[in-house]
Amino acid sequence: MSPGGQPAAPATGSAADFLPPRPTLPRLRAAAAHCRGCPLWLHATQTVFGEGPGAADVMFVGEQPGDQEDRAGQPFVGPAGRLLDAGLEEAGIDRRRVYVTNAVKHFKFVRREPTQRRLHKKPTPAEVRACLPWLEQEIALVKPRIIVALGATAAQALLGNAFRVTQRRGQVVESSWGSVVATVHPSSVLRAPADARAKARREFFRDLARVATRLTPTSARAPSTN
Numbered sequence: 001m002s003p004g005g006q007p008a009a010p011a012t013g014s015a016a017d018f019l020p021p022r023p024t025l026p027r028l029r030a031a032a033a034h035c036r037g038c039p040l041w042l043h044a045t046q047t048v049f050g051e052g053p054g055a056a057d058v059m060f061v062g063e064q065p066g067d068q069e070d071r072a073g074q075p076f077v078g079p080a081g082r083l084l085d086a087g088l089e090e091a092g093i094d095r096r097r098v099y100v101t102n103a104v105k106h107f108k109f110v111r112r113e114p115t116q117r118r119l120h121k122k123p124t125p126a127e128v129r130a131c132l133p134w135l136e137q138e139i140a141l142v143k144p145r146i147i148v149a150l151g152a153t154a155a156q157a158l159l160g161n162a163f164r165v166t167q168r169r170g171q172v173v174e175s176s177w178g179s180v181v182a183t184v185h186p187s188s189v190l191r192a193p194a195d196a197r198a199k200a201r202r203e204f205f206r207d208l209a210r211v212a213t214r215l216t217p218t219s220a221r222a223p224s225t226n
């Protein structure tokens with residue numbers, strides 16, 4: 001059953017079945033709200049589409065919305081988003097010039113007993129493939145100068161399953177999507193053991209600083225000195 005209690009329509013297998021004609025970002029967002037390309041829409045609150053200016057220089061791609069993003073309907077508004085914001089600030093990247101989105105647009109989770117807290121669950125390769133048409137369209141319209149893949153799911157969606165963030169983080173990879181830099185997902189920094197968290201944060205911020213060096217002066221400000 002769907003969240004509204006109606007019999008659930010079967011997933012079609014690809015978001016491509018829901019793409020609007022003559023896509024624009026607002027049309028894509030409206031169409032994605034009704035996507036049934038994979039089963040993830042069934043239990044999530046809503047589609048969380050990308051946000052940001054239509055001509056952003058840099059696009060950040062995460063894995064999927066988290067619990068808070070699912071409720072708010074906006075990407076990167078939870079704890080991981082706040083860490084990303086802090087990293088952008090330190091790197092001197094103007095958040096208002098950045099487009100943020102996810103490889104998968106619905107929140108996938110399992111409920112932990114007895115609290116019923118919703119815990120993130122990694123999307124399957126089939127779910128990532130099914131959702132990829134939305135990201136393809138976002139990239140085609142926004143035309144970012146550089147795409148930053150946050151974490152393995154986003155990196156492998158863009159650069160293939162053999163890509164390893166651990167081996168190539170922070171490096172610019174030229175691909176059919178354009179220039180892509182992969183780094184860790186900020187939620188992995190937050191989940192790092194307490195004695196390793198400061199180092200993980202420094203390394204994440206260092207990768208963002210490398211991205212800043214590739215941007216135009218309109219989207220990268222002079223880094224703060226404090």
Ligand code: SF4
Nearest residue numbers: 035037038105106131
């Ligand atoms: S996760 Fe993507 S493909 Fe699956 S239903 Fe949601 S928007 Fe469609």
